[in-house]
Amino acid sequence: MPDFCGIGLEHRVVNxxxxxxxxxxxxxxxDALLEDFPFAAFVSKTITPEPxxxxxxxxxxxxxxxxxxxxxxxxxxxxxxxxxxLPQLAELPVPLIVSVMATGRAEFSRMVEAVxxxxxxxxxELNVSCxxxxxxxxxxEQPAEAEALLEALRPLTPKPLIVKLTPNVADPxxxxxxxxxxxxxxxxxxxxxxxxxxxxxxxxxxxxAGHGGLSGPAVRPVALQQLRAVLAATxxxxxxxxxxxxxxxxxxxLAAGAALVAVGTENFRDPRAGFRVASELAxxxxxxxxxxxxLDLQ
Amino acid sequence: MTxxxxxxxxxxxxxRPSGGYRVFSLLDREGPEPLPGQFYMLAAAEHWAGAxxxxxxxxxxxxxxxxxxxxxxxxxxxxxGVGPGTDRLCALEPGEGVWVTGPLGNAxxxxxxxxxxxxxxxxxxxxxxxxxxxxxxxxxxxxxxPTRVLLGFRNxxxxxxxxxxFACCEVRLASEDGHIGHRGYVTxxxxxxxxxxxxxxxxxYSCGPPAMLEAVRALCADRDVACELALEAPMACGYGxxxxxxxxxxxxxxxxxxxxxxxxxxxxxxEVTHA
Numbered sequence: 001m002p003d004f005c006g007i008g009l010e011h012r013v014v015n016x017x018x019x020x021x022x023x024x025x026x027x028x029x030x031d032a033l034l035e036d037f038p039f040a041a042f043v044s045k046t047i048t049p050e051p052x053x054x055x056x057x058x059x060x061x062x063x064x065x066x067x068x069x070x071x072x073x074x075x076x077x078x079x080x081x082x083x084x085x086l087p088q089l090a091e092l093p094v095p096l097i098v099s100v101m102a103t104g105r106a107e108f109s110r111m112v113e114a115v116x117x118x119x120x121x122x123x124x125e126l127n128v129s130c131x132x133x134x135x136x137x138x139x140x141e142q143p144a145e146a147e148a149l150l151e152a153l154r155p156l157t158p159k160p161l162i163v164k165l166t167p168n169v170a171d172p173x174x175x176x177x178x179x180x181x182x183x184x185x186x187x188x189x190x191x192x193x194x195x196x197x198x199x200x201x202x203x204x205x206x207x208x209a210g211h212g213g214l215s216g217p218a219v220r221p222v223a224l225q226q227l228r229a230v231l232a233a234t235x236x237x238x239x240x241x242x243x244x245x246x247x248x249x250x251x252x253x254l255a256a257g258a259a260l261v262a263v264g265t266e267n268f269r270d271p272r273a274g275f276r277v278a279s280e281l282a283x284x285x286x287x288x289x290x291x292x293x294x295l296d297l298q
Numbered sequence: 299m300t301x302x303x304x305x306x307x308x309x310x311x312x313x314r315p316s317g318g319y320r321v322f323s324l325l326d327r328e329g330p331e332p333l334p335g336q337f338y339m340l341a342a343a344e345h346w347a348g349a350x351x352x353x354x355x356x357x358x359x360x361x362x363x364x365x366x367x368x369x370x371x372x373x374x375x376x377x378x379g380v381g382p383g384t385d386r387l388c389a390l391e392p393g394e395g396v397w398v399t400g401p402l403g404n405a406x407x408x409x410x411x412x413x414x415x416x417x418x419x420x421x422x423x424x425x426x427x428x429x430x431x432x433x434x435x436x437x438x439x440x441x442x443x444p445t446r447v448l449l450g451f452r453n454x455x456x457x458x459x460x461x462x463x464f465a466c467c468e469v470r471l472a473s474e475d476g477h478i479g480h481r482g483y484v485t486x487x488x489x490x491x492x493x494x495x496x497x498x499x500x501x502x503y504s505c506g507p508p509a510m511l512e513a514v515r516a517l518c519a520d521r522d523v524a525c526e527l528a529l530e531a532p533m534a535c536g537y538g539x540x541x542x543x544x545x546x547x548x549x550x551x552x553x554x555x556x557x558x559x560x561x562x563x564x565x566x567x568x569e570v571t572h573a
Contacts, residue, residue: 020563025556032299053551060542063352067534071541073551217347218355241477261372268535269341269356271399272304 002040004259005121005160005185007095009040013250013278016241016264017043017069017099017125017164019201025271026202031077034093038274042092043262044085046099046127046155048108061197061206061281066156066216066243067265070158075199078111090173095122097162103133104150115257116157126153126184129168129191140166140191150182162239165230167219172226173233176274180234188239188262190223216265217243224256245273247280254281266292278286301537302328305356305399307343307434310390319378319426319486320388321362327370332361333405334434335561338373339536342386348556355382356397356504358533358556362429362463363436373398376429376459403560406526407432409443409452409501412563417499418444418504419454422488424506425456430528430556431505432463439467446470446491450484450510453477472543480496485513492521502527512570532554546571 002009015038022042026033054074061068070239076084081098089096090293098115102108108126110134128140139145144191153161164178165172167190176187192213199208205211231238240258243265245252250261261281266273306328313322332338341347341356363374379385390396409416419438423431428449434451438445447464451457452473457478471479472487480487489501504514505528518525531543536556544552545559548568553559 018541019539021538021541026450027557028537032300032303036303054541054544056546057544057552058532059544060534060536060540062352062355064346067355069540071535071544074541074544105362122529123373153376265534268540269347270305270397271535271537271539274306277329 002260003042005123005254007041009095009162009260011040012254012260012277013039013268013274013281014041014097014213014239014260014262015039015043015274016262017127017263018045021045022092023085029271030191030216034091035091036272038272039094040260040278041097041122042124043097044075044089044091044099045075046101047075047078047081047111048101048109049078049254051075051080056208058206058208061102061212061214063195063197063214064218066214066218068197068207068212068214069192070212072083072206072209078113078114083116086118087294090120096120097123097125099125099127099164100129101130103130105132105149108149109215110150113156114186121159123162124128124157125162125164125188128186129164129166138166140175143174146175147178147182150179150184150269153210154183160185162186162188165226167193167226168192173229176230176234176236180236184236186237187234188238188241189230190226193219193222215243217245219243220249224252224273227253227258238250243263244277249276249284250277250281299330301330301400305339305397305440307395308398309371310396312392313390315441316376316462317460318455319376319400319433321374321462321523322387322394322461324373324375324398324503325346325367325370326373326398328396328403329371331371332364332373332401334437335430336361336401336403336439337469337536337560338398338400338402340375340387341397342390343397353386353398355534356385356399356528357383357405358536361401361562362432362459362529364433366391370381376432376463378426378456378458398471399536403411404429406503406528406561407433408441410525412501415499416501418446419504420488420500421447422484422502422504422506423447424484424510425447426458427506427510427511427528428459428463431503434461434503435464441447447532448472448484448487448491450474450506451478451489464513481519483510483513485510485517488514489517490519492523504528508570515564515570517569524560526560527564527567527570529559529567529570
């Protein structure tokens with residue numbers, strides 16, 4: 001049984017934050033969701049200190065082998081999450097990882113302390129793709145900011161702290177090293193790749209927010225390289241993600257050194273994608289690896 | 299009622315032209331019978347994010363008709379090719395496989411559920427949006443709900459469903475180019491009907507392009523007539539995961555159309571804007 005930061009898991013496939021709403025899925029699919037839960041651990045959508053309505057539509061745009069989204073983190077806020085969502089998420093048959101975000105260290109601290117107090121929560125993922133209101137800098141893009149944030153949060157919880165790394169930096173390994181020095185237990189990567197699309201009819205930005213984040217198979221090679229670079233620089237365990245759609249995709253991420261693999265956008269195409277990826281991974285592991293040829297050369 | 303968990307492979311029965319649109323049918327061996335207004339996420343098993351770059355995501359399509367079949371139920375979908383996903387669905391051939399998730403979303407209510415004093419229903423459809431009203435009309439006919447049907451189309455090329463889905467009922471028509479029925483908008487017919495009617499005794503059910511739905515919503519709001527609108531929004535997953543299908547509510551927040559809709563009461567939305 002895989003172990004991740006001291007958490008025992010049934011297999012190595014989890015979900016990417018923000019790509020599965022287990023509460024809504026249970027309403028749609030019923031308790032069959034719990035009987036056949038697709039993930040070894042469930043990562044919540046990011047919660048923020050105060051409720052957020054999210055961005056105005058248009059929020060999503062299909063692109064070649066992927067999609068761009070600009071959802072805007074709609075959520076009930078910390079209090080609403082703890083009171084309404086957490087008890088329902090605690091009914092899931094797997095460990096729960098809660099993703100949190102705030103724009104200042106004091107707020108971040110309040111989030112981590114409050115979430116950590118709940119015994120239903122196994123680990124906390126820090127979404128650092130947000131600006132620090134004091135410095136104006138995106139925490140996840142600045143090694144010094146990331147290290148300082150982790151130093152502030154580390155003493156507040158005994159639970160594993162996972163830092164979600166952004167790919168939108170020249171050197172993600174430097175941010176990972178800083179997070180490690182600040183006391184992080186693990187990293188997860190990649191978040192979405194900053195991207196734009198224009199509406200061909202109008203020539204205007206397709207998304208109301210002007211730009212968004214690219215996900216899906218289109219980003220997989222980028223994710224694999226960033227994963228390799230980060231793992232070469234740190235000893236932290238990593239949750240690898242970015243366009244994982246099949247067992248063989250997941251196998252690549254594990255071969256690159258990921259401790260776990262997260263399925264994100266593929267969940268939209270297949271509500272049981274996590275289960276399928278884990279099953280395919282198990283089958284592939286039991287069999288001989290298939291020789292793979294670039295561009296079908298013999 | 300919940301949907302089977304996960305996507306399932308269904309076989310295409312037939313695919314035939316219906317005016318300027320197409321109707322294709324799937325044999326669903328597992329799913330429950332859908333309710334009028336519900337939709338499915340559909341993706342062809344082959345040549346969908348395979349050799350091509352798009353379509354990548356499944357497409358949300360309302361069910362237009364359903365019937366018991368030898369080993370399950372038959373689901374009929376009315377489609378118009380307006381992009382890579384619907385183009386592929388229009389080209390489905392008998393025997394091909396389609397990944398199906400659903401039935402998803404809520405359903406239209408009965409007139410009595412929408413308004414206890416209601417005596418009947420007025421169905422207002424525009425373009426490809428006539429699809430869910432076909433199943434709704436049949437259900438109302440089975441329950442002896444007095445129902446009047448108003449359908450509008452842009453032109454002959456952008457029309458369909460009349461000779462099959464709505465063949466057995468009286469339909470009042472409008473077309474923007476005048477090729478059939480009243481020359482103008484279907485909402486002209488609705489306005490005349492509501493003004494000549496004991497308007498409060500009807501519940502209006504509508505599906506169509508955003509501008510038409512907004513006109514229907516406003517006409518009904520002005521006359522205090524209950525209305526239910528089947529909306530459309532860009533949707534990646536159909537089951538509440540992606541948060542892409544946000545529709546503004548009057549209080550400034552958003553609903554997820556896939557799980558809170560696709561059928562909404564007129565007063566639930568601020569204004570029907572571009573999907």
